[in-house]
Amino acid sequence: MTVPTAGHTTESLTTWLAERIALYLKREPADIDPDVPLAEYGLDSVAALSLCGDIEDDFDLVMEPTIAWDYPTVRALVGHLMEELAADTAQGGGA
Template sequence: MTFSAPPKAAASLYGWLTDRLAVYLDRAPESIDPTVPLAVYGMDSVCALSLCGDVEDDFGIAVEPTLAWDHPTVAALAGHLAERGVKPPADGRRP
């Protein structure tokens, strides 16, 4: 599968988000299309809240528990987080 390249400002967040979502969704990271709604992959409220916790813990920002529903794709999530100035570590790992 080949997916389109993310916008530059959000590109570094794609890997971070995809890696975490792959664990929660029990999928290979490369199988997650950044433009497909996460609900299609089986995202539920537990997954969404876990992702919110990861964002808050890793980046030190508060997010609404509806984050994943308000921004339902990896592309939308990455764009939103980039707009808030979030940048993952250079190696994509947790800080």
């Protein structure tokens, strides 16, 4: 069951991440498979750091710069973000 977390769902976060990653990699969002490691698409450290900054800006979360390596697929990253958003909401934060 997908529980909305601060207005976000697994589907909305998957779409958001695929769009961001596609932008960095100059691909179409539909080309980003949620189960393929981002490194296989050629995501480098500069793009990973930019992604980290975008997550922090758009979701008001503090992320480690290694997030793209710690959670190497869109699906893994979405799972982590849902947990972080749930924790943030539980602590009275959220967007």
